[in-house]
Amino acid sequence: MSISKAWLDSPYALVHGEDSEGRRNAVEAWKARHVDPEWAEFSLSVCSENGPWAEVSNALQEAAPLGAERVVIVPQADNLLAKPKELPKAIAGLLANPIPGTKLLLVSRTSLPAGPGRPMGSKPWTEWAKAGRVLKVGALEGPEAVDYVEHEARELRLLLEPGLASALVARVGGHPGILRRTLEVLDLLSEDHRVNAALLDLATFRLADQGAFVWSSAWQKGDARAALLALRQAVEDDPGGAPLMLLGQARREVERLCALVEARSAGLKSQADLLGALGAFPPAGLSPGWL
Numbered sequence: 001m002s003i004s005k006a007w008l009d010s011p012y013a014l015v016h017g018e019d020s021e022g023r024r025n026a027v028e029a030w031k032a033r034h035v036d037p038e039w040a041e042f043s044l045s046v047c048s049e050n051g052p053w054a055e056v057s058n059a060l061q062e063a064a065p066l067g068a069e070r071v072v073i074v075p076q077a078d079n080l081l082a083k084p085k086e087l088p089k090a091i092a093g094l095l096a097n098p099i100p101g102t103k104l105l106l107v108s109r110t111s112l113p114a115g116p117g118r119p120m121g122s123k124p125w126t127e128w129a130k131a132g133r134v135l136k137v138g139a140l141e142g143p144e145a146v147d148y149v150e151h152e153a154r155e156l157r158l159l160l161e162p163g164l165a166s167a168l169v170a171r172v173g174g175h176p177g178i179l180r181r182t183l184e185v186l187d188l189l190s191e192d193h194r195v196n197a198a199l200l201d202l203a204t205f206r207l208a209d210q211g212a213f214v215w216s217s218a219w220q221k222g223d224a225r226a227a228l229l230a231l232r233q234a235v236e237d238d239p240g241g242a243p244l245m246l247l248g249q250a251r252r253e254v255e256r257l258c259a260l261v262e263a264r265s266a267g268l269k270s271q272a273d274l275l276g277a278l279g280a281f282p283p284a285g286l287s288p289g290w291l
Contacts (some may be wrong), residue, residue: 003025007026011034012095013135015106017108019138023109045062045072057091059072071103076109084119096124149168158186186200
């Protein structure tokens with residue numbers, strides 16, 4: 001992830017987005033730029049998560065050691081930024097005209113939407129964005145995501161065949177962390193740092209239509225770990241589709257198992273009684289000892 005010098009040099013800055021790794025790197029880089037390690041214990045304040053603006057204001061107004069600057073970091077400012085119309089006038093004035101000798105970093109774990117009435121479409125955040133004080137580390141879109149893949153591939157010295165960066169984005173989405181880890185897997189798989197479509201298919205293979213078969217096979221063999229892995233991967237690929245049927249099947253299987261345990265705990269032993277408790281009938285020709 002590239003961090004602009006303008007953002008890094010900003011004494012009052014904001015970072016937002018779902019990329020936890022990107023947020024962490026950005027915060028550490030900003031701290032290294034603005035926090036004097038000798039005076040950090042006395043000059044750096046980290047606000048509580050979901051704390052109010054009053055806590056931020058009080059932290060900024062605390063006296064710092066002579067010659068040091070007061071630095072305040074708000075690690076979870078999502079609730080403070082979600083409703084721009086509720087920004088207190090005193091805070092708006094403080095953000096527009098910072099207290100001399102103070103620095104502030106606001107961190108939002110979600111991407112803040114732009115547009116009229118939205119956080120990034122309202123003052124003072126629009127002005128911060130123009131001044132380079134806002135850094136987004138959330139999911140990338142379109143050409144931005146492709147450019148990121150190509151940049152990271154060069155950093156890893158990977159040679160992507162034409163169109164592969166776009167194919168990777170289409171396959172796994174625009175989350176920087178996932179894109180980076182996928183490239184790292186491709187780096188491990190490639191012997192000569194050359195990556196083609198076949199290698200991408202190998203690195204990003206998912207169960208897809210085989211999900212139901214893999215799940216059923218693993219469950220019937222008693223391989224719970226493989227069954228749960230099949231379910232998890234299928235749900236990740238298509239959370240609103242066919243995998244829900246697999247989850248429904250898993251629930252029914254677990255319910256049957258619980259019913260069997262309860263029946264045996266109640267003292268039921270005969271085949272007929274146990275089948276009755278399960279609401280099932282024995283297949284033709286099945287021996288009485290199948291349970």
